Amino acid sequence: MKMRKLRILLLRLSAVPFVFLAVFIRPPWNVESTTAFAVELLGYLFLLGGLAIRIWSILYIGGRKSHELITEGPYSLCRNPLYVGTLFLVIGAGLCFENVLMLAATLVVFIPVHFIVVRLEEKHLESLFPIEYASYRRQTSRFLPQFRNYHGTKELTVSVRSIRRVLVDTMGVLLLPEIEDLLEVMHRHGIIPVLWHFP
Numbered sequence: 001m002k003m004r005k006l007r008i009l010l011l012r013l014s015a016v017p018f019v020f021l022a023v024f025i026r027p028p029w030n031v032e033s034t035t036a037f038a039v040e041l042l043g044y045l046f047l048l049g050g051l052a053i054r055i056w057s058i059l060y061i062g063g064r065k066s067h068e069l070i071t072e073g074p075y076s077l078c079r080n081p082l083y084v085g086t087l088f089l090v091i092g093a094g095l096c097f098e099n100v101l102m103l104a105a106t107l108v109v110f111i112p113v114h115f116i117v118v119r120l121e122e123k124h125l126e127s128l129f130p131i132e133y134a135s136y137r138r139q140t141s142r143f144l145p146q147f148r149n150y151h152g153t154k155e156l157t158v159s160v161r162s163i164r165r166v167l168v169d170t171m172g173v174l175l176l177p178e179i180e181d182l183l184e185v186m187h188r189h190g191i192i193p194v195l196w197h198f199p
Contacts, residue, residue, distance in 0.1 A: 014113040017105050018093070023183060024195040027098040031184055036098055043095030044177065050088025051173045055166050057081040062162025069129045071136050072153045077145040079122075079136070083114050084143055089173060097180050101198045118142065 029035045053074065060073040061082070074081035090110055094102035125133045140149060186192040 014109050017109055018090070018102055021099055021102045021105060022093070022097050022180075023192060025099055025101050025198050026187060026194045026196075027100070028197045029098075031098075039095050039098050040177075040180075043092045043097070046088050046092030046095060047173050047176060048092075050085045050090075050092055051170060053081055053085030053088060054169055057085060058162050058165050058169070059156065059158050062165060063159030066124070066128060069125065069132050069136060071140070072151060073156075076140065076149050076151045077147060079140050079142050080118055081145075083118060084145070086114070087111070093176055096176055097183075099198070101196075 027036070027039075057074045060075060061070050064070055078084060087106075087110070090106050091103065094100070094106060122133075122137075140146065183192065187194050
């Protein structure tokens with residue numbers, strides 16, 4: 001439980017710079033331009049891709065984490081598909097908000113924090129499943145999907161808590177474009193200042 005609280009704290013702290021960048025930094029191009037449309041569209045695609053990966057992963061691992069070692073479905077492709085999905089979401093958010101600086105911050109803040117969190121989780125899994133996890137780690141990469149390794153399961157028991165988590169994730173991701181539109185309106189009317197047009 002202590003490790004889980006530390007992981008959540010690290011992830012929440014890593015989100016603080018992104019909120020600041022999303023609210024106060026704007027791109028130099030016109031919000032009605034073709035560039036704005038293309039960047040936002042690419043952002044939506046990343047958001048949907050990240051959401052799909054996270055939903056798939058949560059349905060497999062929800063309620064089973066720390067009780068058994070999950071190696072099927074998305075976890076047969078890589079050991080940390082939830083974090084791969086989260087990375088897609090962060091990239092998608094940066095593009096959706098048309099914020100190049102947010103994307104740069106992803107590399108500087110988000111990725112190192114996730115490596116620390118993943119390492120903590122790996123140590124936890126090694127202590128729980130020393131033999132099984134060692135074998136799983138040898139066969140499955142940490143982040144890069146290995147599609148030749150894929151194997152699923154015929155049946156999947158999904159906890160109610162996992163379904164709630166999927167719903168919260170989905171609502172949060174679907175609200176991002178609306179939040180971005182609201183920020184655009186607030187910037188246009190001077191309710192929130194733009195501190196910097198970047199790049």
